[in-house]
Amino acid sequence: MKRRTLLGLAAAMPVATLLSQCASRRQSPSWQRLKSQNGRLDLSLKAQAGPIQLANQQANLLSYNGQVPGPILELRGGDRVRLTLDNQLSAPTNLHYHGLHISPDIDNVFREIPPGEKYRYEFEVPQDHPAITGWYHPHYHLMVADQVFGGLAGPLIIRGELDEIPELQQATEAILVLQDFALDDSGEPLAIHPLAERWGREGDLLLGNGQQNPVIELPQNGLLRLRLINASASRIYQLQLPEHPWYLMATDRGAIAEPRELETLTLSPGERAELLIPGDRPPGNYAIESLPYDRGTGEMMAAFGEQIFQMSGVVQPRQQTIATLRYVTSDRSEPLPLPKQLLPVDPLPSPSRTREFLLDHGLDFEAGVTGFTINGKSFMAGRVNTQVKLGETEDWRIINKASLDHPFHLHTNRFQVVSRNGKPEKNLAWKDTVAIAGYETVTLRVRFDDFVGKTVYHCHILDHEDYGMMGIVEINV
Numbered sequence: 001m002k003r004r005t006l007l008g009l010a011a012a013m014p015v016a017t018l019l020s021q022c023a024s025r026r027q028s029p030s031w032q033r034l035k036s037q038n039g040r041l042d043l044s045l046k047a048q049a050g051p052i053q054l055a056n057q058q059a060n061l062l063s064y065n066g067q068v069p070g071p072i073l074e075l076r077g078g079d080r081v082r083l084t085l086d087n088q089l090s091a092p093t094n095l096h097y098h099g100l101h102i103s104p105d106i107d108n109v110f111r112e113i114p115p116g117e118k119y120r121y122e123f124e125v126p127q128d129h130p131a132i133t134g135w136y137h138p139h140y141h142l143m144v145a146d147q148v149f150g151g152l153a154g155p156l157i158i159r160g161e162l163d164e165i166p167e168l169q170q171a172t173e174a175i176l177v178l179q180d181f182a183l184d185d186s187g188e189p190l191a192i193h194p195l196a197e198r199w200g201r202e203g204d205l206l207l208g209n210g211q212q213n214p215v216i217e218l219p220q221n222g223l224l225r226l227r228l229i230n231a232s233a234s235r236i237y238q239l240q241l242p243e244h245p246w247y248l249m250a251t252d253r254g255a256i257a258e259p260r261e262l263e264t265l266t267l268s269p270g271e272r273a274e275l276l277i278p279g280d281r282p283p284g285n286y287a288i289e290s291l292p293y294d295r296g297t298g299e300m301m302a303a304f305g306e307q308i309f310q311m312s313g314v315v316q317p318r319q320q321t322i323a324t325l326r327y328v329t330s331d332r333s334e335p336l337p338l339p340k341q342l343l344p345v346d347p348l349p350s351p352s353r354t355r356e357f358l359l360d361h362g363l364d365f366e367a368g369v370t371g372f373t374i375n376g377k378s379f380m381a382g383r384v385n386t387q388v389k390l391g392e393t394e395d396w397r398i399i400n401k402a403s404l405d406h407p408f409h410l411h412t413n414r415f416q417v418v419s420r421n422g423k424p425e426k427n428l429a430w431k432d433t434v435a436i437a438g439y440e441t442v443t444l445r446v447r448f449d450d451f452v453g454k455t456v457y458h459c460h461i462l463d464h465e466d467y468g469m470m471g472i473v474e475i476n477v
C-alpha cells in the first residue's frame with residue numbers, strides 16, 4: 001500500500017451547509033463516554049472512513065465509531081480493559097495509548113491490524129497509575145499523519161489520587177480536543193501539497209471537540225477543570241484566555257505540585273494540559289484564543305513571498321477563537337477556592353548516564369532517503385537504536401540541529417524536563433512529549449520503570465515521524 005492514499009476517499013458527498021462562524025452548541029450530548037464499571041471496561045472501536053457530522057457540516061473523514069473526536073474512555077488504576085479494534089479502513093492501523101504506562105508488548109506500535117481485521121487489546125491499568133489526561137490514536141508507521149489528520153483520535157482519562165482532592169471533586173470538568181482539518185466546501189479532504197506534508201500538514205479549520213468555537217460552561221463561583229489535548233497532526237497551539245485567569249494543574253503525565261497561573265499555553269502535537277479556571281469574574285463570555293505560532297517555517301515562507309501560501313497549501317498562521325467559556329448561573333454564593341496543593345512531583349534520582357539525540361534534516365541511505373533523522377538515522381523497523389536497562393535513570397539531551405520545531409515524544413515511560421538550552425527547568429512536571437523549537441536543546445530525565453521490551457521515541461509532527469524521525473529503544477533487564 002502506498003502512503004498518502006488513504007484520504008482519497010469515496011465519491012463526492014452531498015453539498016453541505018456552510019460552516020457557522022458563531023459559537024456553536026455545548027459539548028455534544030451524543031459524544032460517547034465509555035467508563036469502566038466494577039473495574040472493567042469492554043469496548044469496541046470501529047475505525048472507518050465515510051461521512052460524519054463535523055462542525056455542523058458533513059465531512060468525509062476517518063472516525064472511531066462514527067465520531068470525531070472518538071469516544072471518551074475513562075479508567076482508573078487496576079481496571080481491566082478489553083478493547084476490540086475493528087479496522088474498516090483501507091489501510092493497516094493499530095492503536096497507541098498515549099500517556100499510559102503499560103507494557104510495550106501491548107502498546108505496540110509495530111503491531112499491524114490489516115484492513116478488514118479485528119484485534120483485541122487486553123491489559124490492566126497499573127494499580128498505582130497516576131491520574132492523567134491521555135489520548136489514543138493510530139501509530140502504524142507511514143500512515144500515522146494520514147490517519148490522525150483524517151480524524152482518528154480520542155481522549156483517554158485515568159482517574160486516581162488527584163481526583164480525591166476536595167476542591168477538584170467539586171469542580172466541573174470539560175475536555176477540549178484540539179484538531180485541525182483541511183476540507184473543501186463539500187466536506188472532502190483537500191489534497192496535501194508535498195511541501196505542506198514535509199513541513200507537517202495543517203488545516204485551516206480549527207475545531208474543539210469537532211465543533212467550531214464550542215461553548216464550555218463555567219459555573220459562576222464554581223471551578224472548571226479543563227482537559228486540553230492537542231490531537232493535531234502538526235499544528236502547535238499557542239493559547240490565551242485574555243482578561244481571565246487560568247491555572248495549570250497538570251501536564252501530560254499528571255498533576256504538578258500546586259496550581260500555577262499561566263499567561264499563554266503552548267501545546268505541541270501530543271501534549272496535554274489540565275487547567276483550573278475559577279468562575280469568580282464578571283459573568284459573560286471569555287474567548288480562548290489560538291495565536292499565530294511560527295514553528296520555523298516563517299522565515300522560509302517570507303523568502304518565497306505571499307503567493308507561496310496559495311501555491312503550496314501551507315496554512316498561513318492567524319489568530320482564531322478556539323472555544324468560548326460561558327458563565328452559567330449556579331447555586332453557589334461563595335467562590336470555590338483553588339486547591340492550594342495538588343500532588344508532589346518527586347525529582348528523579350541522578351542519572352547513571354547521559355545520551356545525545358540529534359534531530360536533523362538529512363539522509364540515511366540504509367533506511368531510504370526520507371530526509372528526517374535522529375543521530376543521522378531514519379527509522380527502520382527491526383533496527384534498535386538505543387539499549388537501556390530496566391530501573392536505570394538516564395539524561396537524554398535532545399539537540400535540535402534543524403530550523404523546524406520537532407516536539408519529542410517517548411512512549412511507555414514518563415520523564416521530567418531538567419533543562420532547556422542549558423537553563424535549569426524550575427517547574428518540575430511529568431511529561432511524555434516536549435516542545436523543542438528549532439536549534440533548541442532540551443535535557444530530559446527518564447527512569448525505565450516496570451516494563452522491558454522495544455518501544456519508540458519520535459517527533460510528534462506526525463509527517464516527520466512518517467518520514468523517519470523515530471528511533472527504537474530496547475529496555476532490557
Ligand SMILES: [Cu+2]
Pocket residue numbers: 405406407459460461464465469
Ligand atoms: Cu519534527
